[in-house]
Amino acid sequence: xxxxxxxxxxxxxxxxxxxxxxxxxxxxxxxxxxxxxxxxxxxxxxxxxxxxxxxxxxxxxxxxxxxxxxxxxxxxxxxxxxxxxxxxxxxxxxxxxxxxxxxxxxxxxxxxxxxxxxxxxxxxxxxxxxxxxxxxxxxxxxxxxxxxxxxxxxxxxxxxxxxxxxxxxxxxxxxxxxxxxxxxxxxxxxxxxxxxxxxxxxxxxxxxxxxxxxxxxxxxxxxxxxxxxxxxxxxxxxxxxxxxxxxxxxxxxxxxxxxxxxxxxxxxxxxxxxxxxxxxxxxxxxxxxxxxxxxxxxxxxxxxxxxxxxxxxxxxxxxxxxxxxxxxxxxxxxxxxxxxxxxxxxxxxxxxxxxxxxxxxxxxxxxxxxxxxxxxxxxxxxxxxxxxxxxxxxxxxxxxxxxxxxxxxxxxxxxxxxxxxxxxxxxxxxxxxxxxxxxxxxxxxxxxxxxxxxxxxx
Numbered sequence: 003x004x005x006x007x008x009x010x011x012x013x014x015x016x017x018x019x020x021x022x023x024x025x026x027x028x029x030x031x032x033x034x035x036x037x038x039x040x041x042x043x044x045x046x047x048x049x050x051x052x053x054x055x056x057x058x059x060x061x062x063x064x065x066x067x068x069x070x071x072x073x074x075x076x077x078x079x080x081x082x083x084x085x086x087x088x089x090x091x092x093x094x095x096x097x098x099x100x101x102x103x104x105x106x107x108x109x110x111x112x113x114x115x116x117x118x119x120x121x122x123x124x125x126x127x128x129x130x131x132x133x134x135x136x137x138x139x140x141x142x143x144x145x146x147x148x149x150x151x152x153x154x155x156x157x158x159x160x161x162x163x164x165x166x167x168x169x170x171x172x173x174x175x176x177x178x179x180x181x182x183x184x185x186x187x188x189x190x191x192x193x194x195x196x197x198x199x200x201x202x203x204x205x206x207x208x209x210x211x212x213x214x215x216x217x218x219x220x221x222x223x224x225x226x227x228x229x230x231x232x233x234x235x236x237x238x239x240x241x242x243x244x245x246x247x248x249x250x251x252x253x254x255x256x257x258x259x260x261x262x263x264x265x266x267x268x269x270x271x272x273x274x275x276x277x278x279x280x281x282x283x284x285x286x287x288x289x290x291x292x293x294x295x296x297x298x299x300x301x302x303x304x305x306x307x308x309x310x311x312x313x314x315x316x317x318x319x320x321x322x323x324x325x326x327x328x329x330x331x332x333x334x335x336x337x338x339x340x341x342x343x344x345x346x347x348x349x350x351x352x353x354x355x356x357x358x359x360x361x362x363x364x365x366x367x368x369x370x371x372x373x374x375x376x377x378x379x380x381x382x383x384x385x386x387x388x389x390x391x392x393x394x395x396x397x398x399x400x401x402x403x404x405x406x407x408x409x410x411x412x413x414x415x416x417x418x419x420x421x422x423x424x425x426x427x428x429x430x431x432x433x434x435x436x437x438x439x440x441x442x443x444x445x446x447x448x449x450x451x452x453x454x455x456x457x458x459x460x
Contacts (some may be wrong), residue, residue: 003127005032006039010133010140015441019417020163021132022450024155027165027457028130039128041143044121047113051075055109064105067248071240075116078145082240084108087138089239089249092291108139115139119146129153136171137238144171155457159407160357160400162414166460172242173460179359182395192394195402200345201319220269223324226310227382228268230257231334234275235295236288242336242355246371251295253335253353256371258303260378269310269321270303272296277315285434322346331382340365341396344388351377351385362396363389405456416455424449 007025011017025038054075063069073081087108093100119142122128131147132155133140144154148167157163158174166174184192233250240248247253254270261268276293278285300311312321318339325348332343332350336357340350344364352365353374360367366385368374377385404411410419414433417440421427427439440446 005034005036005127005129007036008039008041008122008126008128008131010041010131010143012038012040014446016437017134018446019440019450019453020157020413022447023413023453023455024130024132024163024165024457026451027155039126041118041122041131044114044118046117047110048117048120049113051113051116052110055113064102071244071248076146077149078116078142080112080139080142080145082244083137083139083141084112085248086239086241087111090138090236092236092294095235095251095295112139112142115142116146119143123147123150130155130165132156136174137241141171157413161458161460162405162407162412163455164458164460168460175241175357177358177396177399179361180395180399182391182398184391184394184398188398189394192398192402196345196397199397199401200342220310220312220316220321221324223269223310223321224326224329225267226269226325226330227266228261228331228333229321229325230254230261230268230270231332231337231339232270232273232276232296233335233337234273234288234292236291242353242357245353245355245369246374247335250335251299254299256374257333257378258309260375262306262308264379265308267308269312270300271312271316271318271321272314274315274317318342319346322348329382331385333378341393341400344393347387349382349385349387358396362392364392364396405458411455413455416453420449420453 007028009021009024012021021038025036029036058064058073063073067085070085071081072079073084084105088094088101088105091104094104095101123146130153131143133143133147134156136144136156136158144156147154148169151167153165153167155163155165156174160177161174164174168174232254235249235251239250247256258270273292275289276296278289297313300313303309304311319342322343323346327346327348330348332340332348334340334343334350335353336355338357340352340356340358341364343350350365352367354360354367354369356367358364363386365388366377366380368377400406401408403409406412409415414436418427418431418436421436421439422429426443427436431439443449
């Protein structure tokens with residue numbers, strides 16, 4: 003059989019750019035004839051898989067979400083991604099019936115993934131494959147192929163495009179641990195860059211630019227003991243290791259209940275992406291879903307005098323300057339807001355299941371619900387500040403490294419520079435609009451061939 007390069011997508015859009023660069027990377031290594039083959043999902047599932055799920059059903063696993071998380075078949079843990087795919091649909095939050103209906107549909111689809119993976123392993127000669135959206139059911143392909151000694155290409159923050167043969171899929175989504183030491187000039191440079199990133203919208207995190215922000219009207223915030231940051235409820239749930247919560251709504255409900263019982267005064271702040279408005283229908287729809295879930299949740303809390311609910315788009319540095327960082331504790335499950343609030347000199351509580359390796363001494367972390375409840379019961383003076391050198395290491399690694407997602411060699415930034423040089427786009431274009439402009443182009447191959455950037459190997 004002639005060797006092939008498998009891919010889950012090869013559409014005439016940004017995936018043409020990504021897949022072709024991965025394909026060319028393989029050809030550069032292998033120096034052999036190779037063609038791109040798009041994976042076509044089988045119509046029918048692996049019936050042994052469905053029988054296994056039926057056994058799990060009668061054991062009651064499907065009525066216990068914590069048991070669902072750890073479901074595995076053929077040495078493939080698929081439960082987390084099954085739930086993530088289910089919670090990606092807004093309707094799964096609207097009723098128990100809808101949740102189980104969507105779950106069962108996804109279960110049938112998961113069976114198709116297993117059968118499809120076996121088909122390509124048994125019938126095609128391939129060593130390399132590109133997979134998109136590994137936080138969902140494509141993770142089944144990942145584990146099946148990795149377990150059969152294949153290498154997987156994918157694109158995912160924080161690294162961009164990577165090639166991996168790692169057994170732990172979570173490593174793709176994480177910054178690994180580094181212990182750097184900096185001289186004073188380097189420290190000053192990193193500190194200045196951190197200020198630029200976290201105190202100005204012009205240099206702010208790129209995914210926040212689709213929101214029209216309001217000036218904060220909340221200026222008397224010194225009495226609050228905590229500020230809790232909500233996350234998306236439908237996007238990439240359970241991307242990291244399971245920490246006791248099946249989604250971010252489950253985490254938010256638990257957090258609020260513990261703080262209320264403690265008698266704490268606290269703020270709940272919505273995520274800016276709840277208010278995004280773009281030309282991309284899917285992004286708008288997901289934002290609307292998140293806002294509906296958030297609005298329903300906070301409705302019962304608005305009248306509580308100890309809780310300030312923020313349900314409008316306000317930049318974080320606008321809020322931070324009115325809080326008392328000698329009293330107020332920041333709570334976030336994950337995300338870059340932890341770095342932002344460390345920069346503003348707050349003590350921060352996060353899950354260990356996070357983009358950042360827990361060996362960094364940055365936040366006060368927890369592994370499970372019991373740990374989390376204990377840490378929420380602690381007083382401000384019992385918690386730790388971030389280690390400044392670890393903070394600088396992460397900022398340098400994540401934001402100032404050319405190859406990471408904010409660097410000039412990041413695959414989208416390289417494409418942006420190329421299209422700018424050809425006067426195809428404007429300078430301050432967002433990544434989403436960049437992808438839209440690229441999709442509209444004709445004859446993309448030559449431009450893709452002219453572009454070069456490093457692919458990270460894990």
